[in-house]
Amino acid sequence: MLRKVPLIVILGSTGTGKTKLSLELAERFGGEIISADSMQVYANLDIATAKATKEEQSRARHHLLDVATPNEPFTVVSFRNAALPIIENLLAQNKCPIVVGGTNYYIESLLWDMLVSPKDPNEMEDGIDNQFDISNTVNIAGKGEERTFGSDNVKDPLFLPQSEMSAMSSELLHNHLRKIDPQSANRIHPNNKRKIMRAIEVYQQTGETLTAKLQAQRQQPGGNRLGGPLRYPHTILFWLRCxxxxxxxxxxxxxxxxxxxxxxxxxxxxxNEHNGDKSQTDNSAAYTRGVLQTIGFKEFIPYLEQFNAANDQKIEEYLRLNAYKMPTEEHFKAQKPSSINVTAVQKHTQQQNIDERQSQQPPQQSTIDREIELELEAATHSDTTTTSSPLPAGLEVLNACLNELKRVTQRYSKKQIKWINNRFLASKDRQVPDLYELDTSDVNLWQAEVYERAVAVIESHRRGEVCEIQAMARRQHPGAGLNEETSNFCEICQRHFIGEYQWQLHLKSNKHKKRRESNKKKEKASGISVDTNKEDKKS
Structure with a gap:
């Protein structure tokens, strides 16, 4: 007898083949795909966000693509509230929900119960979402009073209006948080203004500190410091790696x-549609919210603000004629005015040298004359190559934007790997479904190493059999057992560190040791005796 249909979740860095596997599994098991990507929920930007194409979407039903516009907020709570009914409905029909992400904190919001609902987060940490729904009135637990936000009649002396918090420095906010919630102040870096404000807002909106909420979360059955209990026990996680x-x-x-x-x-x-007047209003914050800060759009802002659509057409024409290959760095350099002037000077110098050599040659030395002619011809040809076909304006800026996108994409892929390692494998006290690693490095081995292995895992699960393919082993985080709610300040390096693990890593780092030795030498040379062993302050 087959077991209950599992919830399938496909994790992995950008470019590892998550879309391909999701389509193959949906076709094999009659499932439907739920996109867990914080940018693909927005309409348009299909290419920039690498959405499944129309042809791919026709192969299996997709959910939560193009369900929002940049003009409306769509948060992790919006996603969770939209995705959970879809999952429940599919499970009730004995259909297989296949969640594909992209955005790991979206996936976490489905797998585990979270205690606090965010308003507009970019990430979730410690099992608590970043910002919170604000109601007009809040009943402060234990104080028995109603308080209206934004009014002048605020009895709580620790209350800070949102506008006042935004204008305050991180240092002042951190000092204010220490009065409200000392444990959170120890856990949050003094320079992380966003997290500091989040912790203050939790208290102002609920009457409870963030620390109290975290403690309540950990005391739930199956709860821990990263989140509440597991929501769906029949869940299979596939981690596509490369x-x-x-x-x-x-x-x-x-x-x-x-x-x-x-x-x-x-x-x-x-x-043009959503941010055309940004440069006029100088609202730089507009590029830090929602889809406007997606990888694939924000990297092109320097080009979009300097050049117009007419210039785009010239660049497109150039790229079509050159099979969409960008010029080399040498070609770009040759197009710059300074480079062109140098080329002209070089040609003039070459001509002078040739004329001088010609005047010194006897008439009978025809071989040397021919060499001189070839040298002049080569110089002329070289100059024509670099100056006869000027590049379209803005092409070099666009190329720089593309290179930045490549750099950011590679960096983000590493961040995704780190997140999965820390949140799924290095938390032994957390209820985590079995996680299976699938290597997508060699596309020629996809059928055997990816698709067939995934199918074998799912079928074994449904039959209630032990699968020959082993799930990834959980590991102990190297900082397990250390106090992660302490704040340390290195007087030598003038840096704050949160938690004993990061602090110990810093003290052992070569950078810290070199700076400490350098300080000792300076102190010895100046004749000043300073206790270099006093390296930190703990809060």
Missing amino acids: KQDVLNVRLDKRVDAMLEQGLLAEIRAFH
Whole structure:
């Protein structure tokens, strides 16, 4: 007898093949795909956010694509509230829900119960979401009073209006948080203004400190410091992995392909519709919210603000004629005015040298004359190559934006790997479903190493049998057992560190040791005796 249909979750860095596997599993098991990507929920920017194509979407039903616009907020709570009914409905029909992400904190909001609902987060940490729904009135637990936000009649002397908090420095806010919630102040870095404000808002909106909420969460059955209990016990996690050097090449090619697919026209239309007046209002914060800060759009802001759509057409024409290959760095350098002047000077100098040599040659030395003619011809040809076909204006800026996108994409892929390691494998006290690693480095081995292994895991689970493919082993985090709610300040390096693990790593680092030795030498030379063993202050 088959067991209950599992919830399938596909994790992995950008470019590892999550879309491909989700389609294959949906077709094999009659499932439907739920996109867990914080940017693909927004309409448009299909190329920039690497959405499943229309052809791919026709192969299996997709949920939570194009369900929001940049003008409306769509948070992790919006996602969770939309995704959970879809999952429940599919499970009730004995259909297999396949969650594909992208955005790991979206996936966490489905797998585990979270205690606090965010208003507009960019990430979730410690099992608590970043910002919280604000109601007009809040009943402060234990104080028995109603308080209206934004009014002048505020009895609690620790209350700070949102506008006042935004204007305060991180240092002042951190000192204020220490009065409300000392434990959270120890846990949050003094420079992290966003998290400090979040902790203050928790108290102001609920009457409870963030620390109290975390403690309540940990006391739940199955709860721990990262979240509440597991929501769906029948869950299978697939982690698609790829060797980093192979993935980097794959990601670079993916960016180049986006340009040929029409990325420039897409981001231009999006910019004109949603952010065309940004430069006039100088509202730089507009680029830090929602889809406007997605990887694949914000990297092109320097180009979009300097050049217009007419310039885009010239660049598109140039790229089509050159098979969408960008010029080399040497070509870009040759197009700069300073480089062109140098080339002209070099040609003039070459001509002078040739004329001088010609005047010194006897008439009978025809071989040398021919060499001189060839040298002049080569110089002329070289100059024509670099100056006869000028590059379109803005092409070098666009190329720099593309290179930045490649760099950011590679960096984000590493961040995704770190997140999965820390949140799914290095938390032995957390209820985590079995996590299966699938290597996608060699696309020629996809059928055997990825698809067939995933199918074997799912079928074994449904039959209630032990699968021959082993789930990944859980590991102990190297900082397990250390106090992570302490604040340390290194007087030598003038830096704050949160938690004993990070503090111990810093004290053992070469950078810290070199700076400490350098300080000792300076103190010895100046004749000043300073206790260099006093390296920190603990809060």
